[in-house]
Amino acid sequence: MEVYSGEAVVAGNACIGRIFVRKKQKDWAKDMAFQRIERLFELAEQEFRTHPERSNRYVQLARRLSMRYRVRMPEELKRRICKHCHAYLVQGESARTRLRGSRITTTCLSCGKQMRLPY
Numbered sequence: 001m002e003v004y005s006g007e008a009v010v011a012g013n014a015c016i017g018r019i020f021v022r023k024k025q026k027d028w029a030k031d032m033a034f035q036r037i038e039r040l041f042e043l044a045e046q047e048f049r050t051h052p053e054r055s056n057r058y059v060q061l062a063r064r065l066s067m068r069y070r071v072r073m074p075e076e077l078k079r080r081i082c083k084h085c086h087a088y089l090v091q092g093e094s095a096r097t098r099l100r101g102s103r104i105t106t107t108c109l110s111c112g113k114q115m116r117l118p119y
């Protein structure tokens with residue numbers, strides 16, 4: 001039931017955020033958002049084998065948190081989300097990674113699109 005309590009917290013804060021936090025954002029809010037993003041990625045990783053659709057939900061929540069609190073998503077987390085359909089990417093499972101010249105090409109297996117990253 002971790003899933004539902006987690007979501008309730010996010011939804012609850014979204015409400016508060018709109019009324020109070022938006023104008024005067026505190027540093028602790030960003031810290032908290034960042035910790036929650038990391039936690040959501042952990043959960044996504046844990047759930048991927050049994051419930052891949054939950055993983056997608058978790059990374060979407062993480063993305064929304066990073067936008068709401070304007071927290072920069074760390075590079076290593078960013079490359080685990082498909083840029084096009086925002087699916088959670090696991091190498092060899094939901095994504096295929098190839099080295100092409102000096103670039104890493106990641107193909108998302110949910111939408112079939114590619115992302116290229118400099119090596």
Ligand SMILES: [Zn+2]
Pocket residue numbers: 082083084085086087108109110111112113
């Ligand atoms: Zn995709």
